[in-house]
Amino acid sequence: MPICYNSPYMIKTKWDLSSLLEGDADPKVDQIIAQAQKAYQYFVNKWQARSDYLESPQILKEALDEFEALACNYDGTGSVGYYFSLRYCQDQSNPQIKAQNNKIREIEVKMANEVEFFTNRLCKILPKPQKLMLSYPELKPYRHFLEKLFESAKYTLSEPEEKILNLKSQTSFGNWVNMVQEFVSKEEREVLDEAGQRVVKPLSDFISLVNSQNKEVRDVSAQAVNEVLAKHVDSAEHELNSILLDKKIDDELRGLERPDTGRHLSDDIDTRVVDALVEAVSARFDISTRYYKLKAKMLGVLKLAYHERNVTLGDLGRNYSYEKAVELVGDTFKSLDSQFAEIFTQMVQNGQIDVFPQKGKYGGAFCTHKRLGDPSYILLNHTEKLSDVTTLGHEMGHAINNVLIGCAQNALNNDTPLSTAEVASTFMEDFVFARASADYAPKDKLHLLMEKLNDDISAIFRQVACYKFEQELHKLYREKNYLTKEEIGALFTKHMSAYMGNAVEQSPGSQNWWVYWNHIRSFFYVYSYASGQLISKSLQNMVRQDGQSIEKVKKFLSAGLSESPKALFLDMGIDIGGVKFWNQGLAEVEALLKEAESLAG
Template sequence: MQFPQPVFDANTSGGKDLGKLPEWDLSDLYPATDSPELARDMAWLEKECADFAASYEGKLATLDADGLLEAVQRYEQIDVIAGRIMSFAGLRYYQCTTDSDRAKFMSDCQDKMTTATTPLVFYGLEFNRLDDDHLADLLGANTDLARYKPVFDRMRAMKPHQLSDELEKFLHDQSTVGAAAWNRLFDETMAALEFNVDGEVLSLEATLNLLTEQDRATREAATHALTAVFRENIKIFARVHNTLAKEKEIEDRWRKMPTPQTGRHLANHVEAEVVEALRNAVVAAYPRLSHRYYALKAKWLGLDRMQVWDRNAPLPMESTKIVNWDEATATVMDAYAGFDPKMAEIAKPFFSEGWIDAAVKPGKAPGAFAHPTVTPVHPYVMLNYLGKPRDVMTLAHELGHGVHQVLAAEQGELLSSTPLTLAETASVFGEMLTFQKLLDGAKTKEERKILLAGKVEDMINTVVRQIAFYDFECKLHAARAEGELTPDDINALWMSVQAESLGPVFDFADGYETFWAYIPHFVHSPFYVYAYAFGDGLVNALYAVYAEGDPDFREKYFDMLRAGGSKHHKELLAPFGLDASDPKFWDKGLSMIEGFIDELEALED
């Protein structure tokens, strides 16, 4: 059973320049950790899992269509309650990962959940043993059951890779002391790190934020502070990566997965050749995109050579003005409403009902996420809002996820979950709407240049950087299969993708080789990162269709979001005349980034 991925949280009020920042109200999940509602649901879950096994284990093949539908719907309700409990525990924990009470509560919930759901392990295994023709007959006999076919297809894609019932139960039982435990060690270690920048002690998020400061000396000092702390802890992070990669290799070998990436492709319901076409298109475009852009940026910064702390530097003419929360909210909501008032209406409760947690605080996990929780409740968005223009784009991005999750919830728990490759669609589209709104309002050539440069940098970070990350992961898992990796081994793999992706204008300061250590996706979700590039390329192609004036675009777009995980990417994109399995599809998306760089070069004249 898959529990919703926990999201990371923040704090209630910002600095004096940011205004009052919103915080989560988790009472829509449960009022408190000792609430009767939570105790009731936990007791129900334990009983229902046992009853479910008693009703169906060894009997799935004997059920008629109505009987199988009842089994699926009972399983779906178990999924809802289990997801609700773990969402509550996870969200509380990520609000302050250094709080031992929160950590204990989440760990205890996870243990109880694992024990309670062990009787369900038979379900997927037995379902996959159903004869294909028999299942087809059942689906043909009941339209309500046939609705779940996409869920069944994804389950049965794992059929060649499933183990014996006994082994599957063993893996289920030991999961809390396997990857989940190493994930938690990583999160707690990262949240507790402190970085001394010119005498000021900062969290990871606040230190990374300094890399976007106007002052070059500040950016350099932040880089050295990051390097010093990563080096001190590099053995821990190397141990986490070695263990998780080896655990994955063992399980993949037992499951007869042909490559380390296969499990992710199956989960994403995307073909390996589509991902390979995306990867190859982006790598081939490095010289036309990142290499060309960073050469331009070096000129703007007055530098012959760029250092790693210059990569995300603002342009010299860029304003250092902080964007307060109210202004950020208005900017994003206006952009959403400009596309369609319905989109702004869906987004509104995020701001008014305690669905966003925005500020930075000690112990809080870094990053920004949108967590769907469960379909009867609503998503929660987490930000680390510091008032930079990029933070406004992050709000637009995460809010896009939230809107998508609200719409997809109409499908019900089992069909709402969107594969990662399509999960980035609404978020990147929301960013693009916000960017175009700001670009249309640019009053001067300089303002337009700053906006274009910011967007190109975001796209390079989303496409080029993430594909470089994907290549790093591919190399890491291949190398780990040959034996234990030292920190220096992992550092070398990291550096092998950096110069290729960023280009010849960069020098790499001593210590940058450790910067793989803080990226959570490598730990939590191996090979997740290509989904960002997939989403960006897909949205660029989608936005081109929108810009061309398709009169039915909005209706088709909302239908796509509502579909959740009920349709394959081919079926979802067909109404727009797009096909992600066509290698030329990715070139369309990349040409939009290239066009922005062309315009930036033209603005130099």
């Protein structure tokens, strides 16, 4: 039921998926799947036996228009696949939903394989026809799509080989990851709530209590987290080794030079840009170690326990009901741009945000979308902390990004590479934090600075430390061919310690916290948080200096996959190609830290 309170919003706190299907047993499911299969088969029948689209730009335009229509109207099984992927995130332990999700996954892999010939052949045309296609005016809407295809040819296998990789991906990768996530999501423990009462909560709920200002509450919660992760670390050991082997095989087949090369290609970003980011941030781990040293001092301890690194300091531990969070985020967007506010209102009122923790629900938070024109959906696990308010702002950044792209681009450009995706989210998150901070008294300035620094440290330094952990993890696996949980844990501890420094204890049990870190399974994903945070700082400065600059930001957010990230940033006067740019953002973080150190005395 909607929640009405003294505001312009009528809030729904559960996803309303009725625009996709009427329910799990919707009788139209088979009909929708059959329509999608028919459309894919029509495309195959028309184009598979032809080669003229590889030579004539006019004919290629016709073929790409029809390929784009497939993505626009179906992108697999359309509303059916989208619906059941969302339902699975709501209830990962439901066997009926899992079965339907697996069935749809098999159908969609088969459909993707049927049209594999099109991009496979297109990416391998010779340089002369490539130039002809890229210079043809009517192909301009697809120009960057073609540029990326041509660039990927070096690593693209034959049609039969690509089909085999598609078919085996669920059993060699997806099922392993889902298994551990489902095991962990089912776990419940008796912990202390903020009132000191013993309550039974699911992991997705009680893990947030490790940040409690009440030491007993956070210590009991941390012990419960450690128990859950220790229980499942053996399964996670086998899971991680299996997907590392899967990645190794894929990389060897494709001839990828480095384990992270595939990620960079997928994200449309030069490896040298990511290397420069990692180099710049790693060289300034002194910033994060100084931060934790200051935090330990403010808490009156020599060392923080591993789970205490995110504890809120001072009188910032107020509760934020979801209604209050909506009000704060809504006010922020109204001050930035009226369209942002309109999109937010629709999301809140149309049931596009699933708010509260539940047993079996996916942990953490995300925003997702599928076809051009489909609604975006946000998943939260709201526990009334200030960080939950900024998380809502973060995920809404993704949703706004999706809507702007949908209004401006075709279906083949309807996405964002990771290298730009986290710019929108961190941009919005920081403005939301600034708005929430305005409600605090001047005496709280130091604690607000520490909270903002905590976000920056987590998004920049922790993610780069994780990226370096992944780099060494893949390297070590390829040398040894199997890694024990002890070896994985030792490697994890090494890299976490590198950015935390001596003021944070690598407490017993913390060596297993990689088990719960889902992004480690999305290989080399995490650099995007660091790059997004540092790039968004540049955009925030631009908007704060000139409010009209929000139109430049909106243009950037509307671009989708239509241009490379580097070109998009250069269009705004931002060169991400060297260490210098990243150091500018890091200098801003250090300036905040120096201010906090000065206030703390």
